[in-house]
Amino acid sequence: xxxxxxxxxxxxxxxxxxxxxxxxxxxxxxxxxxxxxxxxxxxxxxxxxxxxxxxxxxxxxxxxxxxxxxxxxxxxxxxxxxxxxxxxxxxxxxxxxxxxxxxxxxxxxxxxxxxxxxxxxxxxxxxxxxxxxxxxxxxxxxxxxxxxxxxxxxxxxxxxxxxxxxxxxxxxxxxxxxxxxxxxxxxxxxxxxxxxxxxxxxxxxxxxxxxxxxxxxxxxxxxxxxxxxxxxxxxxxxxxxxxxxxxxxxxxxxxxxxxxxxxxxxxxxxxxxxxxxxxxxxxxxxxxxxxxxxxxxxxxxxxxxxxxxxxxxxxxxx
Numbered sequence: 001x002x003x004x005x006x007x008x009x010x011x012x013x014x015x016x017x018x019x020x021x022x023x024x025x026x027x028x029x030x031x032x033x034x035x036x037x038x039x040x041x042x043x044x045x046x047x048x049x050x051x052x053x054x055x056x057x058x059x060x061x062x063x064x065x066x067x068x069x070x071x072x073x074x075x076x077x078x079x080x081x082x083x084x085x086x087x088x089x090x091x092x093x094x095x096x097x098x099x100x101x102x103x104x105x106x107x108x109x110x111x112x113x114x115x116x117x118x119x120x121x122x123x124x125x126x127x128x129x130x131x132x133x134x135x136x137x138x139x140x141x142x143x144x145x146x147x148x149x150x151x152x153x154x155x156x157x158x159x160x161x162x163x164x165x166x167x168x169x170x171x172x173x174x175x176x177x178x179x180x181x182x183x184x185x186x187x188x189x190x191x192x193x194x195x196x197x198x199x200x201x202x203x204x205x206x207x208x209x210x211x212x213x214x215x216x217x218x219x220x221x222x223x224x225x226x227x228x229x230x231x232x233x234x235x236x237x238x239x240x241x242x243x244x245x246x247x248x249x250x251x252x253x254x255x256x257x258x259x260x261x262x263x264x265x266x267x268x269x270x271x272x273x274x275x276x277x278x279x280x281x282x283x284x285x286x287x288x289x290x291x292x293x294x295x296x297x298x299x300x301x302x303x304x305x306x307x308x309x310x311x312x313x314x315x316x317x318x
Contacts, residue, residue: 004032004101004166005078006086009070011039013088014048016213021053023091029098032084033057035077037070066183071162075177080169087163089213091120099208100166103154111171111200112192114160115208118148126150127212130157130204131189134311135250136257137234139189142318157204158307159192164210171200179240181288185226186233193241196304197296227270228277231261235281241293246301250308 006024010017017036024034034056038046040063049058059073075083082104084097096115103113117128129143129151141161143151160167162178165188175194178187192202238254239247258278265274 002031002033002080004082004084004097005074005080006032006034006084006097007071007074007078008034008036008086008088009039009067009074010036010041010045010088011064011070012041012043012045014041014043014045016089017045017048018052019091020086020088021056023093024097026094027092027097028094029101032097033078033080035059035074037061037074039064039066039070066180067162068178068180068182068184068187072177072180075169075172082166083169083172084166085162085164086210087212089120090164091211092164093209096164096208096210099205103203103205103208104166104168109199109201110168111175111195111202112160112165112167113203113205113208114157115164115210116148116151116204116206117161117164117210117212119145120211120213123211124148127214128161128163129206130155131159131161131192132311132314133158133189133193133237133308134257134315135253135305135308136260136312136315137238137250137254138257138261138315139186139234139237140315140318142314151204152206154206155204157202158196158311159189160202160204162188162191163212164208171195174198175200179291181236181284181291182233183229185230186237190233190237190241193237194293197241197293197300199300222265222268222270224270224273227265227273228280231258231274231277232281232284234258235278236285236288239281239285240288240291243293243296243301246305249305253312 036056037059119125119127126143126146126148128141133139265271
């Protein structure tokens with residue numbers, strides 16, 4: 001049996017697949033299987049995989065189940081101790097898988113390890129050096145657009161970007177898979193937040209390098225779909241993972257953060273979609289009260305709260 005399953009969600013991404021899959025063929029570490037979960041593509045992706053990559057196990061879904069539905073399908077189909085999620089619009093360096101495996105096996109309390117994500121079209125610039133969440137209700141990627149040479153240190157992060165990250169199945173079995181209520185966006189922040197609430201850790205591994213196009217499925221950095229789902233899921237993320245007293249404590253800062261974002265997206269022409277997303281986030285939070293975190297030790301909540309404050313400073317000074 002292989003040690004790792006590389007799971008690639010795909011939706012009409014045929015034009016990205018050759019670069020992504022060819023780079024996996026060049027890996028120094030080969031004790032892995034590749035599972036591509038196709039989300040009802042209509043661009044010939046399935047036929048292309050069958051004809052050119054017989055080593056890839058393809059799971060063909062009838063419709064688009066979103067990122068969460070696709071990766072959960074792949075995780076359930078795999079049997080390996082570790083699962084590595086990889087976006088289709090990526091190109092991995094030869095030691096990518098090897099270095100992620102070494103990093104996640106370093107100690108048992110590590111839940112996830114994120115690779116060093118570099119911009120595909122400017123390989124001197126960072127795309128994502130680890131994800132963070134702050135008390136303003138903002139999720140952000142560290143280092144975006146900055147020189148990649150500045151991000152060489154292995155370090156603990158709040159969350160791994162699921163576009164290129166490895167996860168421990170043993171811990172997934174304890175905390176559950178990706179929450180499909182998210183559909184797309186912030187599902188990786190949610191699952192890592194859940195792991196932290198149970199005392200596990202998330203890390204950044206600069207030795208695992210991957211080049212990323214970005215917005216390969218949604219099509220652009222800002223669009224109606226992305227703005228609405230991101231704002232919706234921001235509300236749901238905070239409601240779900242903060243115990244009630246902590247949530248009440250953070251309401252003033254969360255409201256301030258959402259107001260600032262609403263003004264920002266209004267200037268971009270997406271203000272209406274952002275507000276609709278916030279309202280929808282309140283609705284789905286009410287509908288999913290059963291998923292709200294409970295029984296978390298106060299010490300862990302306090303530790304995370306301090307990090308939420310610290311991450312405000314990180315965001316404003318980055």
